[in-house]
Amino acid sequence: MKAAVSGRPKPAKKSRDLEKSRKEILGVAFREVYEHGFQGVSVQDIVKKTSMTNGAFYHHFPTKLDLGYALVDEVIKGMIIDRWIKPLEGYNNPLQGVVELFEIQAGRADVKSLRLGCPLNNLVQEMAPLDKGFEKRLRGALNLWIDELDIHLQRAKKKGFIKRNVATRDVATFIVLLHEGFYGLLKGLGDPKVYRSLREALRNYVTTVAA
Amino acid sequence: MKAAVSGRPKPAKKSRDLEKSRKEILGVAFREVYEHGFQGVSVQDIVKKTSMTNGAFYHHFPTKLDLGYALVDEVIKGMIIDRWIKPLEGYNNPLQGVVELFEIQAGRADVKSLRLGCPLNNLVQEMAPLDKGFEKRLRGALNLWIDELDIHLQRAKKKGFIKRNVATRDVATFIVLLHEGFYGLLKGLGDPKVYRSLREALRNYVTTVAA
Amino acid sequence: MKAAVSGRPKPAKKSRDLEKSRKEILGVAFREVYEHGFQGVSVQDIVKKTSMTNGAFYHHFPTKLDLGYALVDEVIKGMIIDRWIKPLEGYNNPLQGVVELFEIQAGRADVKSLRLGCPLNNLVQEMAPLDKGFEKRLRGALNLWIDELDIHLQRAKKKGFIKRNVATRDVATFIVLLHEGFYGLLKGLGDPKVYRSLREALRNYVTTVAA
Amino acid sequence: MKAAVSGRPKPAKKSRDLEKSRKEILGVAFREVYEHGFQGVSVQDIVKKTSMTNGAFYHHFPTKLDLGYALVDEVIKGMIIDRWIKPLEGYNNPLQGVVELFEIQAGRADVKSLRLGCPLNNLVQEMAPLDKGFEKRLRGALNLWIDELDIHLQRAKKKGFIKRNVATRDVATFIVLLHEGFYGLLKGLGDPKVYRSLREALRNYVTTVAA
């Protein structure tokens, strides 16, 4: 997030610091919110973990809520694309890709993310009913996920990997649902064995839509 | 508020009923927490909605956390049993019962629970990683759900409704996972159409385990 | 104050428990107040350390303040008499007795009382300016001390151990002042060496009034 | 209040002067604590008597305890130096200075300080056993007093006003002890006559160390 700047030629602008400061805040905020929830984190908590002051924070984000929104739009959305969509491009059969991706990512769920769940799901559960702005943006993130997944599934369908009479968008929705359910339950049970019951079920399910 | 006093003689005490007061607090607290999250509710919010005072509250619950724990153990657990387990007893084929129950309850998801999700899931997502006590109790509630479901599925298996080689506990776990995922996603998308993709998928899935 | 009951035949009244409960509260309260100050101790702290309940406490003492008053009148006054006055009766020359008593009691000041100071002085400093009732009773305790000391000094004077032109009451007052100053400074410095400077000074002083 | 700005132009800022605000709080806090004890004063009591708000207070002092510490280090220490040490510099014979100073300050003890005692002694009696931080700082203040007094007594000794075989530090300690004892007893008895017995005793004592 912040590293790797080293080698870059750098646009020579001295006040690209603005961009950098914003990114730094977002980075720290993401981790803190991921660990303690949005309501469980104070602006001061975040500020303390950066190299800046309280005043600087409010220069970048007028309110705490604005920070939350930015977290969804600028951080979480990107993560979804990077983790769950981009990798699908490498698969000839996207449906198989979805299963494998799931098995790879979920199967190796380390203790940390096991306890902390899915960043998006966390925010959805906590903030969606509390704030309209959050709700809107979170819905946007979820729809982005589903939409992008759908595109790949349509590709699969075109290639004949999926039955003709299957509504790919419903499948995409269901897959996202499984993600949410899986990470949510994992978080609650704190037991990686949840993965076992999911893997079997997922495979079974996929056979019912595969051509 | 709590009829059922029925048979008891008890000289109709005015307001010195420990049990009743506790129940009142739990009732109000459940609603408030359900709507705003545990962290999003202040003790005073709850107190204001009851007929008692701040001091009375702390007579019943030493800390806010204790209230939260009681909410899981005394309210939520009961709701799970009442909503998802008890009804199964009426079914000859519990597996079918699970599907129908889901369709009944989820299909009629009203706007309210649509926005607010599942009380248990909400708490899991918000509090499990923040507090050991919560984590333990929430895990207990989830396991209770899975265990009780498993008992019914075993019954189904014995009766020949489920394949011999299927691990009923994994199925039970997956079904709970689906609930969590469904309510979670519903909450995020705010769109009852989620139900459609779930219903189809659930039916497909069930056929893969049914004998 | 409480001892010496042993040998007595005991009035056989069963509800000497009332008396006993009161004594128990006073005993616990004295220790707690001695350690944390009157304001630093809550009624509940005291109740918890006894075998009774909140309600029982208020049966014996209408308010916390009443407990404080009883502490002065029923506990502290007795301690003064027992520690600083009674022992003087054994001395032919009370003036010498005062010095020796001081050296015995102050010289062996253990770590505990070293940190906690003199119970009477503690209450004087803390409560006298805050509450008229306390002020009155504390003044009473101090005057009791001075008066009783004076009686012995008059005896010494009569016997020719003290100069004829010395006002014994002033001497008594000064001696109490030295106690307060000693224990107070000891408490502040936490260093038994204070004793050294006092002993020398006390001896010097005594020579100036001795015949 | 804070001169020393001397050369700086400084456009007369309206009310954003850190130092000034801090001093204001300390001033108010000192009076309140002096009158009601540290535990007897709430932060809000103090805030209300200043021109600022609760939030501003905690900007200057993270906790109430920190305020207490500052009170000792920044206010009380200065008062000791100003009242009991500085004036000694004007005396050719510091020993005589000590006596006269005492007679001047103690003799004119007005009703106010009569009831309220010595700020340092008050805090020592109340807080020293309750909090390590207070204990340390209060010990520091007492030692400062003794040390500075000792310096002047050594001067007296050099000039031949004090016997060669007298340990000046013990004398200094004893004099502080007398202060504490005097103000403490005065507070308890509420009677300026205490002064009489002290004056006599002090004079007598001084003769025993004077050359």
Next chain:
DNA sequence: ACTCCCGGGACGACCCGTTATT
């Protein structure tokens, strides 16, 4: 132009000494 930092109050959980009821 951007950062700093003093300041503002409302509100957080929790505890206090106390009274009503039984």
Next chain:
DNA sequence: AATAACGGGTCGTCCCGGGAGT
């Protein structure tokens, strides 16, 4: 004699405004 209930008070934190400084 004991418990349920009472409110007001405690310290401390929250999110944030806005003038000053670099």
